[in-house]
Structure formats: structure tokens, C-alpha cells
Amino acid sequence: MNGHPTRPEDFDLYALGILEGEEKAAIESHVPTCAECAKKLAEARGRITLLAFSAPRVEPSAAVRERLMRQVHAAAQSAGVKHARREPQRAGGFFGRWWAAVLVPACILLFFVTTHLRKENERLSRELGQQQATLQRQQKQLDEALHAQALLESKDTVSVALAPQPGMPKGDVRVMYNSKMGMAMCDGWVEPAPANKSYQLWLVPKEGKPISAGLIDGGPINPWTVKLPQGMAAKAFAVTLEPEGGMPQPTGPMVLVGPVT
Amino acid sequence: MSGQTGTELRASDAALIQKIVQRDESALAALYDRYASLLSSLLNRILRDTQASEEILQDVFFQLWMNAAQFDPARGSLPGWLVVIARNRAISRLRRHNPSDGEELLETSVIVPVNLENAITQQQLLGRVKGALENLSTEQRAAIELAYFEGLTHSEIASRTGDPLGTVKTRIRTAVESLKRNLLS
Numbered sequence: 001m002n003g004h005p006t007r008p009e010d011f012d013l014y015a016l017g018i019l020e021g022e023e024k025a026a027i028e029s030h031v032p033t034c035a036e037c038a039k040k041l042a043e044a045r046g047r048i049t050l051l052a053f054s055a056p057r058v059e060p061s062a063a064v065r066e067r068l069m070r071q072v073h074a075a076a077q078s079a080g081v082k083h084a085r086r087e088p089q090r091a092g093g094f095f096g097r098w099w100a101a102v103l104v105p106a107c108i109l110l111f112f113v114t115t116h117l118r119k120e121n122e123r124l125s126r127e128l129g130q131q132q133a134t135l136q137r138q139q140k141q142l143d144e145a146l147h148a149q150a151l152l153e154s155k156d157t158v159s160v161a162l163a164p165q166p167g168m169p170k171g172d173v174r175v176m177y178n179s180k181m182g183m184a185m186c187d188g189w190v191e192p193a194p195a196n197k198s199y200q201l202w203l204v205p206k207e208g209k210p211i212s213a214g215l216i217d218g219g220p221i222n223p224w225t226v227k228l229p230q231g232m233a234a235k236a237f238a239v240t241l242e243p244e245g246g247m248p249q250p251t252g253p254m255v256l257v258g259p260v261t
Numbered sequence: 262m263s264g265q266t267g268t269e270l271r272a273s274d275a276a277l278i279q280k281i282v283q284r285d286e287s288a289l290a291a292l293y294d295r296y297a298s299l300l301s302s303l304l305n306r307i308l309r310d311t312q313a314s315e316e317i318l319q320d321v322f323f324q325l326w327m328n329a330a331q332f333d334p335a336r337g338s339l340p341g342w343l344v345v346i347a348r349n350r351a352i353s354r355l356r357r358h359n360p361s362d363g364e365e366l367l368e369t370s371v372i373v374p375v376n377l378e379n380a381i382t383q384q385q386l387l388g389r390v391k392g393a394l395e396n397l398s399t400e401q402r403a404a405i406e407l408a409y410f411e412g413l414t415h416s417e418i419a420s421r422t423g424d425p426l427g428t429v430k431t432r433i434r435t436a437v438e439s440l441k442r443n444l445l446s
Contacts (some may be wrong), residue, residue: 012437016405017352019413038370042337046373049344050444051409052299053383053390055306060297064315076284101327156328172353195262 011044153217182230192218341371352412393443401436
């Protein structure tokens with residue numbers, strides 16, 4: 001059948017959703033081509049709609065309204081001015097453009113996903129930076145350990161014991177020095193430095209000015225190695241008390257000193 | 262009814278739709294307050310599941326917010342459209358159909374024979390619909406309810422009730438004729 005439905009109730013039966021097979025197909029193929037029958041079907045839908053009034057009254061919870069208004073508010077903010085400026089589009093039919101209902105939530109979802117991914121990226125970048133710093137620190141420690149091992153195993157390395165000077169803070173510091181390698185290693189202990197002061201280790205050459213070999217913290221010294229000019233003939237090693245952070249040349253009193261023999 | 266002005270309470274559906282097009286959230290709230298009870302009753306009758314009913318209720322009104330610009334009051338009734346969409350979605354969920362497989366009805370016109378915009382009319386309609394259904398035989402009323410609230414077809418009702426298909430078809434056709442007469446009288 002591709003003509004008008006023969007019985008007026010057919011529209012109501014279709015609106016009720018009870019038709020199937022050929023009966024349903026006949027209505028669906030004809031109505032889009034016939035304005036008169038489309039109107040009859042719209043009226044039938046309206047009549048069938050009234051059956052909804054026979055359902056027992058159930059009021060929705062207030063939470064539904066609250067959720068809806070929050071959802072609407074979020075969508076309105078997301079759509080912004082662009083949405084407000086949109087002109088009504090009549091040509092699409094009663095309620096066309098269903099995609100807007102998909103697109104806006106999708107944009108909101110995309111915004112949250114993008115924000116999440118950006119934060120995740122930042123977090124991973126921070127972790128990567130921390131891991132690279134850790135790796136560099138461990139590489140440096142490994143290099144120092146290898147240098148220290150080479151220093152200690154070399155027959156050219158000499159051990160210099162630094163003795164405390166009268167009236168100065170007590171300490172027991174030893175320097176392992178290798179002129180050919182241009183390297184020294186320091187360990188031992190020294191009393192904590194006075195406030196705003198630092199202990200500074202010096203290589204005192206046979207000729208020329210003292211060369212800084214680094215700062216020493218008070219208390220037990222964590223053994224550390226330091227690079228010095230190669231081939232330097234050392235006369236002694238000394239520890240002086242300098243302004244906090246050290247000085248280019250010694251300015252304070254000598255706390256510890258030991259000759260290189 | 263919280264948060265509405267007197268103007269919104271009295272405004273027509275068409276006027277409120279225009280306000281929604283202009284992104285007036287209070288206009289949607291007004292329409293919600295006008296029709297949420299009707300839709301909630303229908304959804305709960307179909308699904309018998311409060312949570313699922315409330316999800317669909319919220320979704321239908323959100324769709325109204327999103328698509329208000331496409332609504333043409335001259336082509337049909339807003340509450341009619343809301344009821345058709347809500348029922349369609351509830352039946353789809355009940356029968357585990359994808360709504361897109363059935364009638365999404367976005368292009369559907371619904372011409373309701375009475376104006377549902379005010380609460381008094383809705384109240385009067387309750388009595389009229391109940392009266393029209395009470396005029397049906399028990400079998401007719403049961404068949405209509407299986408069709409409308411459970412979304413069953415002729416053959417599914419026949420299978421459910423054990424009656425011959427022809428009997429079911431005749432029963433429902435006469436029931437629809439009776440309803441049509443009584444509802445419009």
C-alpha cells in the first residue's frame with residue numbers, strides 16, 4: 001500500500017506503536033509524501049499522548065531539577081556568546097539538529113580531557129626532570145667514586161694529615177693528593193664553624209698563591225674529590241676560617257695545616 | 262516552582278521557548294515545573310525505576326534546552342512532543358533498544374487536542390482520560406496499557422495474553438475508536 005490508510009484508526013494504532021510489519025511500513029512510506037496524512041498522524045499522536053495522564057502521579061525529586069539546571073548552566077557557559085547569537089533555524093523541522101545535543105557535551109568532555117592530559121603532561125615532565133637530575137647526580141657520584149678509587153690506587157698519591165692550630169677549632173682532616181692526576185680527596189672531621197663563617201681548604205703550592213680546593217662543612221666530612229691543576233707541586237694543604245661562602249684567597253686564620261712530604 | 266517570576270508562570274510555552282533560545286535558564290526551569298510531573302509519572306509507570314526515570318526526565322529537558330531554536334510552536338504542542346520523546350526513550354530502555362534504532366522523533370509533530378499549558382486543564386484531563394479508560398472492557402484496557410506503557414506490538418500482546426492475533430487486533434482497534442470518541446467529546 002502506498003495510498004492513504006483506509007481506516008482512520010490506523011494513525012492512532014501507528015502512534016500507539018502497536019503496528020508491525022507491512023502495516024507499519026505502509027504508514028511510514030506514505031506519510032512523508034502526504035501533508036494531509038502527516039497532519040492526521042500528528043493529531044493521532046496528540047490523542048495517544050493523553051494516555052500519559054492515566055499514569056499514577058509521581059513527582060520527581062528536587063535533585064533532578066537541580067542537576068538539570070547545573071547541566072544547563074554548564075552548557076550555556078561552554079557555548080558562550082556563540083550560542084546566544086545563533087538564529088533560530090526553522091527549516092530543519094520540528095526539532096532538527098540533534099547533533100548540537102551531542103556536540104556541546106562532547107566539547108565539554110574534550111575540555112576536561114584536554115585539561116587532564118595537560119596536567120598529566122606537566123606532571124610527567126616534572127617527574128622526568130627529577131629523574132634526569134637524579135641520574136646526573138648518580139652519574140656524578142659514580143665518577144667521583146671512580147676518581148677516588150683511581151686516586152687511592154695510584155702509587156703517586158700522597159697522604160697529608162692536617163693538624164689543628166693552637167687556639168683554633170679542633171679537627172682531624174686528611175687529604176689524599178695526586179699531583180699528576182691533579183686531584184685531591186678530603187675526609188675526616190672538624191668542629192662546626194662559627195656563625196657566618198666557612199672552612200675553606202687550600203692547596204699551598206711551592207710557588208705562587210694558594211689555590212682553593214673547596215669548602216668544608218663542620219662535623220664529619222663526607223669524603224669528596226676535587227680537581228686541581230695537574231702537575232702542581234704542593235708545599236702544604238691548609239684549612240682557613242673564611243667568611244661564609246669562601247674567598248678567592250685566604251683572609252682568615254689558619255685552623256688546620258699539613259705539609260706535603 | 263522555586264526561582265520563577267509570576268511572568269514566567271503565566272507565559273505561554275511559545276514565549277518560554279523563545280526565552281530559552283536566548284539562553285534564559287529560568288525559562289527552562291518554568292517549563293520543567295510545568296511538565297516535569299506529567300513526564301515523571303509517565304516514566305515511572307513505564308520503567309518502574311525511579312533512578313532511570315529521573316535520568317530520562319533530565320535528558321529530555323536538556324534536549325529541549327539544546328534544540329529549542331528548532332522548535333516551531335505552529336507545528337505542534339510542546340508537552341505533546343515532550344511526552345512522545347519521554348515515552349520513546351523509556352520504551353527503548355525498557356526493551357533494551359538503542360533509541361536511534363527506534364523513532365527518535367526529532368522531526369515529529371504532535372498536535373494535542375487540548376491546551377496543556379495550565380495546571381487546571383491538566384487536572385481536568387486526568388479525570389477525562391481515566392473516564393475514557395474505564396469505559397473500555399478489562400481486556401481492552403489491558404491491551405492498551407501493554408501497548409502504551411510497555412511498547413508491545415499486536416503479536417507481542419497476543420503472545421503475552423495467549424489470545425489469537427486477530428482477536429487482539431480487533432480488541433485494540435475498537436478500544437482506540439472508543440478512546441478517540443470519549444477523549445474528544
